[in-house]
Amino acid sequence: MAALIVLFAVLCSCWQVYAQQPLITFNQSAGALLLADGSTAPTILVSNDEWAGVRRAAEDFAQDVGRVTGVNGTVTSFNSSFATSSSSPVVIAGTVGKSSLISQLVQQGKINVDATRGQWEAYQIQVVTSPIKGVQSAVVIAGADKRGTIYGIYDLSEQMGVSPWYWWADVAAMPQHSVYIMNTTKIQPSPSVRYRGFFLNDEQPALTNWINTRYAPGKYGPGFNHLFYSTVFELLLRLRANYLWPAQWGSMFDVDDPLNPATADEYGIVMGTSHTEPMMRATNEQSKFMNGTWAWATNRANVTEFMRQGAERAKPYESLYTMGMRGLGDVASPTLNSSSLETIVNVQQGLLREVYNISNVSAIPQMWCLYKEVGGYFADGMDVPEDITLLWSDDNWANMQRLPLSNETGRSGGAGIYYHADYVGDPRDYKWIDTNSLQKYWSELQQAYDRQARTIWILNVGDLKPMEVPIGYFLSAAYDAPSLASPNSTYTWLSQWVARQFGSEIADTTATILLNYSMYAARRKYELVDPTTYSIINYNEAGNVLQQWTDLVNAASKIYNQLDTSLQPSYFELVLHKCMAGYIVYSIHVNAARNNLYEEQGRSSTNALAQTVLNNFAQDHALTQRYHQQLNGKWNHMMDQTHLGYYYWQQPMRNSLPPLGYVQQQEIAASGQLGVTCDGNNGTVPGDDVYHTLSSNVLTLPPMDPYGPSRWIELFSRGTDAVNFKVSSEPHITVTPSSGVLQANGNSTDIRLTVSVDWTHAPNGSTISTINITTTTPTGKYLNGTYPYGNFNMPQLSVPVNKTSVPTSFHGFVESDRTISIEPEHFSANVSANGNGNGTGSAYYQVIPSYGRTLSGVGLLPFTAPSQHATTSTSPKLVYNFYTFTPNVTNANLTLYAGTAMNTDPSRPLKYAVSIDDAAPKTIQPNPLTHLWPLPDMWDGMVANAAMTNTTTHDLGKPGAHTLNLWLLEPGLIVQKLVLDLGGVRESYLGPPESRIV
Ligand SMILES: *[C@@H]1O[C@H](CO)[C@@H](O)[C@H](O)[C@H]1NC(C)=O
Secondary structure, eight states, X not given: OHHHHHHHHHHHTTGGGTTOOOOEESSOOTTOEEEEESSOOOEEEEETTSOHHHHHHHHHHHHHHHHHHSOOOEEEEEOTXXXXXXXXXXXXXXXXXXXXXXXXXXXXXXOOOXXXXXXXXXXXXXXXXXXXTTOSEEXXXXXXXXHHHHHHHHHHHHHHTOOTTTTTSOOOOOOOSEEEEOSOEEEEOOOSSSEEEEEOOOOSSHHHHHHHHHSOOOSSSSOOOHHHHHHHHHHHHHTTOOEEEOOOSSOOHHHHOTXXXXXXXXXXXXXXXXXXXXXXXXXXXXXXXXXXXXXXXXXXHHHHHHHHHHHHHHTTSOBOEEOSOOOTTSSOOSSOOHHHHHHHHHHHHHHHHHHHTOSOGGGSOEEEEEOTHHHHHHHTTOOOOTTSEEEEEBOSSSOBSOOOOGGGTTOTTXXXXXXXXXXXXXXXXXXXXXXXXXHHHHHHHHHHHHTTOOSEEEEEOTTSTTOHHHHHHHHHHHHOGGGGOSTTHHHHHHHHHHHHHHOGGGHHHHHHHHHHHHHHHHTSOGGGOOTTSSOSSSTTXXXXXXXXXXXXXXXXXXXXXXXXXXXXXXXXXXXXXHHHHHHHHHHHHHHHHHHHHHHHHTOTTHHHHHHHHHHHHHHHHHHHHHHHHHHHHTTTTTTOOOOSOOOSSSOOXXXXXXXXXXXXXXXXXXXXXXXXXXXXXXXXXSSOOTTSOTTOOEEEOOOBOTTSOOEEEEEEEOSSSOEEEEEEOOTTEEEESOEEEEOSSSTTSEEEEEEEEOTTTSOSEEEEEEEEEEOOSOOOEETTEEOSSSSSOXXXXXXXXXXXXXXXXXXXXXXXXXXXXXXXXXXXXXXXXXXXXXXXXXXEEEEEEXXXXXXXXXXXXXXXXOOOOTTSTTSOEEEEEEEEOSSOBSOEEEEEEEOOOOOSSTTSOOOEEEEXXXXXXXXXXXXXXXXXXXXXXXXXHHHHHTSEEEEEEEOOBSSEEEEEEEEEOSTTOEEEEEEEESSOOOOOSSOSOXXXXX
């Protein structure tokens, strides 16, 4: 226990970086007021006329104190006859303009609320001496409105060590002996975004199955009742959110449990409905309670009445209306168009005026979600009343399709974003676990904020679990976007997030794990990974990727094993589970790919690899069970989602494995007991296969030079007996190991040899060396007789050796294997006319760590920067020096990998320009302009690959030193890799590893 307390004290010194001014300390310090200890707990005074939701949050706070010190606080009603009988610490919580207690403090000059008065959701917290008779001093939480007070209360809870996720992710509070409040005043201004929340998109099966085991069924559907929703409302408030789109697929929020809307309102949650459910009525109500069909053209009177009833029902509560109309059940309507939608919205606004009996409908928050085809109507010129918030949507894959243009930022209804952490649809569902890139979130969310989409931010979170990290990040950015303005803040945010859940000692290590996880998982959604995704023969790609996952699991397991047992369940839910789950998926696909190739190669190890995959399949199930069974089955069914065996967009009905192959281990291969393959090659020798001429005994390794990697050869058993081998070559070629014995089964069926070159002794220029593999073991039976390679010659490898060298004066990337591969953050220069790296409108290049698929990204900031031009010297450019050896390359292909992105300003489509040496720049627009909907043809490939690629062709002229000039011409385009192909680039998913920099 003592260790934990020390830990937590350390943690508090870093509080303020993310949005939270420190208020709580666990040690007596000058002026600090004791709030609670093992024998004392605060009285929380709430006046009788306070909001019920504030009183409820105060009750939470009383229990939060107990979670930390073991003694619960007490909520006491304040009225004029209040007199304290004990010396226990006092907390006063109340809302300006609502609480008579707070009014009294303001009137008597005990507190000054000028800084927060009238500010949406603002609050202030301070220690006040003799606030009321009989109380020496008290902590006063004064909210400018109901949620302001509630957030103030939860601010103290969180700083005390009670995580917003204490229930939804089982985060145990750090026990403390004493809790003090500092003698300081905290002024918390309004959040960055007005309405912040998530969409519980209960696509089957996980959340619904879980609900079914915990809550009694509703009248028409699963038990999405007020007991369930209370846990969600509390989570939202503790995360400083205020807005919810409820579950829609199997339930009807207002109908299944009539207590739902009143409960939301009491808590302080603004209810909405999804983009496809106008006028506060659920999708299922459209089919269940409508007279006639959900069709404007043919059933207008009944549709109107149905909508009017929605407004009547929602009128008593704080609501944000979804406007417009789509087809039944989240699809486009075949009959609606932009002009009928204009009519519908006018009718809807008329209904609001009528039901609320007001003339100015602007007083009622309304939004129109420009999702899928609705965006197309807008692009067709649909006129949207300016008091309706335009809720711009992403493309379901975290790329905002559109953001406010400069002539749209003045609209009184403002703009917002609808964003996805989870999705069901093309090109593939992703609704199993978290596959979100946090740095992608950073770029899109900061852009949305900078482009003035600040009225609504809503995130589709699927089943809620296990999206804790993206939910936390999204809502933090919505609450205080400027605190996360720098891409370097993502790591800091993660580190502080981890510290709040688990203590500061593991904050940095776990933040690194989570940031790496977010990159690895977002490289390609699990649902789209298959055995062909990563190359198993080129660049060690699949092996390297799988190794990254192995390292990730090892790092997370190590921390998990050292944690206090009270923290392990939440660490499993928030960190370890997803690392293990991702590793298993990758191990299945990479090992299935090896198994398939090895089968073709006749390797004895084929069958063991099939068993590895089967073992992974069992591990996948065991991991699901572990999630379901921990904490006495609290989260049973939350991991019911199938995730293996996708072959089209929709989920597979049952988890299944890719095809696995087996070889006949009782017999020796026709080509003998010893097989040889090598780097970059599917083929084997000796014997016949489709990859080389019949009876050839020679394979060729990729070329070797002083700037490239070592190469590998694999020797493997294809028989029933042990086989010895010996390797020989020229003196400047080193092969390790150079001899050994392959076994027919067990651990030594396959041996990888590393080939390297002693460059001081290698001949100058380009030469070809030969590696000979010999054995003295009779290697097989061929028809009737034993033969040592009777029909086949002993295997040989041919090694092209290029002794290249760059002048010592050169600094930059060096060609190897006719390839130059560049991680964009390693630029040779960042050039601008004024010499400070800034261009037109102060545009500058910024490295975004852990962005993209391999290392990082580089983008143009600020997001509000004007367009840049390759031909104007005032635009900054990135310069990459490179050195080539291949002569006469007139058509070098330069592929630029950019982060996925849509053209959020159609008048300024994303563009970049490139040139090599003094050639004229070539300008590329990677993503064609569309009409907002449908999406461009290249979109499927872009989102599946998590990258946008474009290739330009360049004449390099003479070999030697060159420069590649790159201009990013619009903010929002983020470059993540550059590959120059001089004829040697091999097939891979991530592209060649970065070239050597000298
Ligand atoms: C605090 O209150 C809660 C709710 O009433 C109760 O379950 C818990 O046992 C109490 N804790 C202590 C330490 O008394």
